Amino acid sequence: MLIAADKFKGSLTAVEVAERVTAGLRRVVPGLEVEALPVADGGDGTVAAAVAAGFERHEVRVAGPLGHEVTAAFALRGDTAVVEMAEASGLQRLPAGVFAPLAASTYGSGELLRAALDAGARTLVFGVGGSATTDGGAGMLSALGARFLDAEGEPVAPGGGGLADLASADLSGLDPRLASVAFVLASDVDNPLTGPKGAPAVYGPQKGASPDDVETLDSALAHYAEVLEKTIGAKAAEHAAAPGAGAAGGIGYGALLVGARFRPGIEVMLDVLGFAAALEKTTLVITGEGSLDEQTLHGKAPAGVAAAARAAGKEVVAVCGRLALPPEALGRAGIRRVYPLTDAEPDVAKCIADAGPILERVAEQIARDFLT
Numbered sequence: 001m002l003i004a005a006d007k008f009k010g011s012l013t014a015v016e017v018a019e020r021v022t023a024g025l026r027r028v029v030p031g032l033e034v035e036a037l038p039v040a041d042g043g044d045g046t047v048a049a050a051v052a053a054g055f056e057r058h059e060v061r062v063a064g065p066l067g068h069e070v071t072a073a074f075a076l077r078g079d080t081a082v083v084e085m086a087e088a089s090g091l092q093r094l095p096a097g098v099f100a101p102l103a104a105s106t107y108g109s110g111e112l113l114r115a116a117l118d119a120g121a122r123t124l125v126f127g128v129g130g131s132a133t134t135d136g137g138a139g140m141l142s143a144l145g146a147r148f149l150d151a152e153g154e155p156v157a158p159g160g161g162g163l164a165d166l167a168s169a170d171l172s173g174l175d176p177r178l179a180s181v182a183f184v185l186a187s188d189v190d191n192p193l194t195g196p197k198g199a200p201a202v203y204g205p206q207k208g209a210s211p212d213d214v215e216t217l218d219s220a221l222a223h224y225a226e227v228l229e230k231t232i233g234a235k236a237a238e239h240a241a242a243p244g245a246g247a248a249g250g251i252g253y254g255a256l257l258v259g260a261r262f263r264p265g266i267e268v269m270l271d272v273l274g275f276a277a278a279l280e281k282t283t284l285v286i287t288g289e290g291s292l293d294e295q296t297l298h299g300k301a302p303a304g305v306a307a308a309a310r311a312a313g314k315e316v317v318a319v320c321g322r323l324a325l326p327p328e329a330l331g332r333a334g335i336r337r338v339y340p341l342t343d344a345e346p347d348v349a350k351c352i353a354d355a356g357p358i359l360e361r362v363a364e365q366i367a368r369d370f371l372t
Contacts, residue, residue: 006301008290014038024363042186042265043129050075062108081121087128099208110143113246128248137254143272145173188299191246199246266304288319310334
């Protein structure tokens, strides 16, 4: 039995999901052999999933999205580091109820990448998602040695809003180690940097951006890309239009500029976590996340797990808090059956508050249906 589920956002971490499912299964089948491989798709929870798979957790003090110092973590095994931008620049790093769509910066994410390089990383798996920022990765690049200056030769203000004043960019001071590492941009988002499907338009409102803010940010990021095109040539424009450039408020663009290769986050994480080896030893896989919905089908962890398991001829069932997909969509995704918490407890508020015990009851039902 292999449990490869993502977090139930706001209720349970991926590690806790695996623990609760294991407990429920063993209540029905004592002594059942269970392997837990918590997964993530590059967003928040990615470092925790890597640590659960045997990576070592490293903590470092970096700048949060508003410049205040926070303790952020990356994961390291051998010379491979898993770096999660949300650890430094995520929405959870903002004070409760506070948004800063124009001013939030990814500077701390650059500091986190630098710390991973200092720790000896030769492969950087950069999971992006859950950001508080829309600065096109300018803050991250600044922490790695780039300079973004206004007409007076002074650094522009932090955040996407400050990029409207950008007059020149100097990338000559970028950390030279970036040229000699394997840098993987892991994301489930394939948006370009700007435009109707760009980072400000699609994701800005989630970060507190008003319609006027979205317009300001889109214009500022387009200007940023134009200045970079004058600095480094046509590839700056090519990267701005590339899939993944708009990930996490455009930090994907910053990563692509310094040589990162874009890959779907769940594919990268399954490789890093050793999913294929774990899959060989099982006949049934349990995956899941808080909400199984249309987004799940577009690169989220359960869809990636199910696709890999189906390719290996393994059966897949899923657990979730809420199910919003029809049976035919689940079948196409390779998921045989889904067990939502709301089937065991119709009160959604209770499902969120008591997700752990309810998930154990759901796992008991899976055991009865598939293991006895």
